[in-house]
Amino acid sequence: MGKFNYKLVEDVAKELYIRALKILPPDVRESLKRAYEKESNPSAKTIFETILKNVEVADKEDMLICQDTGLPIYMVEIGSKFPVDGAKIKTALYEGAKRATLEYPFRGSSTHPVTRENPQTSVGEGLPVIHWEFNPDSDCLNILMIPKGSGSENMSTMKMFIPADGLAAVKKFVIDSVVASGSNPCPPGIIGVGIGGTADLVTWLAKKAIARPAGSRNPDPLFAELEEELEDAINGLGSGPMGLGGDISTLAVHIEWAYTHITQNPVAVNTQCWPARRARAKIWANGKVEYGF
Amino acid sequence: MASYVLKTPFDEKTMRSLKVRDIVTINGHIFGMRDKTMIYIFDQHNEPPVSLAGFPILHTAPSLKKVGDKWETIIVGTTTSTRMDRFSPALMENYGVRAIIGKSGLYQGSLDAMKRFGACYLAIVGGAAALETTQIEEVEEVYWPHLHPEAIYKFRVKDFGPLIVAMDSYGNNLYADVRAKVQVNLPQAYRKCKIDL
Numbered sequence: 278m279g280k281f282n283y284k285l286v287e288d289v290a291k292e293l294y295i296r297a298l299k300i301l302p303p304d305v306r307e308s309l310k311r312a313y314e315k316e317s318n319p320s321a322k323t324i325f326e327t328i329l330k331n332v333e334v335a336d337k338e339d340m341l342i343c344q345d346t347g348l349p350i351y352m353v354e355i356g357s358k359f360p361v362d363g364a365k366i367k368t369a370l371y372e373g374a375k376r377a378t379l380e381y382p383f384r385g386s387s388t389h390p391v392t393r394e395n396p397q398t399s400v401g402e403g404l405p406v407i408h409w410e411f412n413p414d415s416d417c418l419n420i421l422m423i424p425k426g427s428g429s430e431n432m433s434t435m436k437m438f439i440p441a442d443g444l445a446a447v448k449k450f451v452i453d454s455v456v457a458s459g460s461n462p463c464p465p466g467i468i469g470v471g472i473g474g475t476a477d478l479v480t481w482l483a484k485k486a487i488a489r490p491a492g493s494r495n496p497d498p499l500f501a502e503l504e505e506e507l508e509d510a511i512n513g514l515g516s517g518p519m520g521l522g523g524d525i526s527t528l529a530v531h532i533e534w535a536y537t538h539i540t541q542n543p544v545a546v547n548t549q550c551w552p553a554r555r556a557r558a559k560i561w562a563n564g565k566v567e568y569g570f
Numbered sequence: 571m572a573s574y575v576l577k578t579p580f581d582e583k584t585m586r587s588l589k590v591r592d593i594v595t596i597n598g599h600i601f602g603m604r605d606k607t608m609i610y611i612f613d614q615h616n617e618p619p620v621s622l623a624g625f626p627i628l629h630t631a632p633s634l635k636k637v638g639d640k641w642e643t644i645i646v647g648t649t650t651s652t653r654m655d656r657f658s659p660a661l662m663e664n665y666g667v668r669a670i671i672g673k674s675g676l677y678q679g680s681l682d683a684m685k686r687f688g689a690c691y692l693a694i695v696g697g698a699a700a701l702e703t704t705q706i707e708e709v710e711e712v713y714w715p716h717l718h719p720e721a722i723y724k725f726r727v728k729d730f731g732p733l734i735v736a737m738d739s740y741g742n743n744l745y746a747d748v749r750a751k752v753q754v755n756l757p758q759a760y761r762k763c764k765i766d767l
């Protein structure tokens with residue numbers, strides 16, 4: 278345990294932030310291409326054309342996709358066979374996100390909620406957001422990084438329904454949240470839905486849902502069917518890319534779920550913008566690093 | 571739906587010839603500013619040190635770096651316009667701004683001002699900042715640099731766009747039209763999900 282150099286985690290945390298801002302995951306690119314081909318509204322088609330051109334320019338010119346470099350979120354999965362010191366990982370993620378911001382350099386958006394002071398580091402009290410999960414069969418540290426822009430994050434919703442409201446209330450809440458968000462979250466992106474759990478868990482589940490590859494289905498057929506049903510309904514609304522009208526209003530609806538209380542029926546919606554940015558790294562104890570999405 | 575390549579500064583006649591759904595590409599100069607800049611002008615009563623008459627305003631907080639005397643772009647993108655709505659009618663009335671470029675549109679008061687003074691709201695594709703940055707040839711001037719990244723930026727642009735005319739000088743609002751259409755389609759979406767109303 279003593280031998281592993283946590284400086285490597287810091288370097289990877291920095292690299293992940295920058296990679297996520299520059300390299301759009303292949304599944305998101307495919308979804309956007311399919312949307313462009315399917316779209317029949319002429320102005321919407323122009324928007325998709327511009328989106329695809331932007332991804333191409335970011336690749337070719339080695340540029341950030343979007344200027345909103347967001348708040349950094351790290352989803353960490355620790356394998357049982359990986360020798361780990363959680364506190365050191367936490368420090369390494371903090372330092373890595375800060376170094377990405379200062380060394381690249383790009384605009385830092387982290388701000389004190391009362392004084393509105395911005396240290397221009399993308400971190401601060403409570404940031405970066407870190408979620409911890411564990412995998413008994415893994416021998417590595419698996420880090421998924423999401424830079425979350427404010428246009429989409431500001432549209433987040435959560436509601437504690439009661440059992441008597443039924444599943445219909447949950448579905449209506451999702452659709453109504455999407456309608457209310459309109460053009461703000463830079464649609465068409467991924468609509469993340471959390472169902473069940475407690476108030477904090479349901480919100481995290483919605484965030485976990487947007488972190489999945491675009492268009493992937495929940496392994497449980499009950500929730501996969503629900504995803505398809507909501508996706509179809511939302512794409513029938515006519516809101517379109519950037520809320521300016523069109524056939525494609527969302528790339529995908531993803532649901533994550535948990536058991537809840539007998540008296541509760543919680544739902545949360547977390548929207549991701551069309552540049553559904555994410556980057557992943559796997560780190561092994563011997564210092565090997567593998568980047569992906 | 572017509573396409574136009576327009577050169578700045580714009581005159582009233584040109585702006586009144588644009589209708590919602592038209593596509594516009596801009597050559598010439600545009601001025602970038604946002605929340606803090608407008609609070610500085612209108613709430614703290616500072617006169618802009620440059621004439622904005624006839625020019626478009628872009629809602630942006632650019633990432634720039636200063637190399638010698640020059641400002642170079644790292645990434646310039648566009649932010650949500652509704653936060654700047656309160657200042658938009660006065661930009662048109664007091665300073666002769668002819669176009670506002672942003673995402674998500676503005677409210678009724680701004681639409682009324684566009685009708686009165688002959689101006690348009692041009693919707694950019696949000697999130698497409700890499701492309702937007704390559705269309706900026708030069709950051710010619712940064713006024714009020716102490717406000718950076720919310721100063722006034724004079725950008726020289728080439729083939730800046732495509733921009734969709736989303737609010738025009740005839741009181742048309744594409745966002746409102748789409749929202750109305752969504753309301754019409756909403757009962758069908760509920761039915762698809764077996765939601766009884």
